[in-house]
Amino acid sequence: MTATTLHGVQLPDGTRTDLHLANGVITESAPADARIVDCHGLIALPGLVDPHTHLREPGREDAETVLSGTEAAARGGFTAVCAMANTQPVTDTAEKAEHVLDLGLNAGLVDVVVIGAISKGLKGEELAELGLMNRSRARVTMFSDDGMCLMNPQLMRRALEWVRPFNGVVAQHSQDSFLAGPGACCHEGELSGRLGLGGWPPVAESTIIARDAMLAEATGSRLHVCHITTAEGVEVVRWAKQRGVQITAEVTPHHLLLGTEELTGYDTVYKVNPPLRTPEHIEALRAALEDGTIDVVGTDHAPHAPQDKDHAFVDARPGMLGLEQALSVVIETMVKPGRLTWAQVAERMSHAPARLASLADQGRPLRVGEPANIVLVNPDRTATVDRAQSRSLSRNNPYHGRTLPDPVEATFLRGRQTFARTDS
Ligand SMILES: NC(=O)N[C@@H](CC(=O)O)C(=O)O
Ligand SMILES: [Zn+2]
C-alpha cells in the first residue's frame, strides 16, 4: 500500500501540520515514494464512528447489504459503524454475530462492530446469548433490542447485570408503547390532531429513560439511550449524570434538523421512530449536544425498500437514511451557528462513540503511532442532496432536494482510502 502525506492539513484543535500515513498508522515522516495530497483549507478529523446503523443483511438485502451500507458509511466519513441486531434473523447468538462480523470484514470499507440483541428474537421475553456473543470472535460489548423498546424491567435489570463483568453496555430504544396513542406514528401534539394521526407523547420516552437510569444505578452498569428526542428525556439524562449514573445519550442528525412541519404532506420518508418533534424539543437537543449532556451523534441509518414506504402514513415502515449526510447536518445545525468546535465534533462523532462501543483502534487522536483512521473535511463546500446519488440501496433520504454542507473529501481506514470525492 502506498504511503500518503496529507500536506498542510488542519487538525481539530486548529493547528496546521503534515500527517504521514504509512503501514496503517500515522508516522513521524514519509517514505520517499509517498503520495502527497495538498490539504490546504481542509480539516482532518478522526474517522467517524456510528454507534447506531441498520445494515439489513442478513434478510433484507433488497433494502441494504453490508457492502452498500458500508459504502454509504465511508462516503459519510465513517471508519466504523455499529450494526444493530434487528436483522432477519435477529443477531442473538454468537454464530449470527460472527456472520455479521465476517460480512463486514469481507466488505473491508469500515469496521463493522456487531451489536447483539438483548432478548431472543427481540421478543422481550428471554435473554439472548449475551455472554457467548461477548466471547465470540465478534467480541460483542453493546446489546440492544432497537426497533423495540425492552419493556420488561426484570429483563432489563438482568441484561445490565450480565454486561457488567466485561464493561458492556445496554442500549435502549426508549419508547413505552403502552403510552402511545392508537396507531401512533408521529409526535403527539397540535399537528397530530390536525393531521388525524395517532401520537407518541414525550412522556413515553422520558419515563423509560428514568426507569432504566435507576436500574443502571442499582446495577452499577452502563446504559446507553438511543436516539433521544425530547426535552424531558434530556432533563432525565442530565439528572442521572449528576447522580453519577453511567449513562450516555445519543441524538440523530434528523432529530437535530427536521421537525413535525415536514409531516404536512404525509410523505412517509419523514415517518421515523421516535418521531420528529417540535422546535422546543429540537432546541433542547441542540443545547444538550452542545453542553455534553448528549454524548454522541448516532445516525440510526434505517434503509427501507419502496414497498415498505409506499403506504398510507400510518402503515409505512418507520426509519430514514442517515450515514451520508450525518456530518453535513451536524455542521449545519451545530458548527455553523458556533455551538460546536471541530474538536467537539470529533468528540461527539468519533472519540465518544468509540469509547461507548469499547473500540481500541477507533476514535483515537490524530497523533504519531495512532491508527490512520481519518476523514478529510472541506468546511465550505455545499451541495444539493440527490437521493439517486446515494451509495445506499434505499432511497428514503429525508434530505433529498435540500442544500447542505457536503464536507467529506476523503476517508481513510488504517491508511487505505475508502472514499474519495471524484466530482471536484
Ligand atoms: N428508527 C426507525 O424508525 N426504524 C428503525 C428501528 C429503530 O431505530 O427503532 C429500523 O430498523 O427501521
Ligand atoms: Zn430505535
Ligand SMILES: [Zn+2]
Ligand atoms: Zn435504530
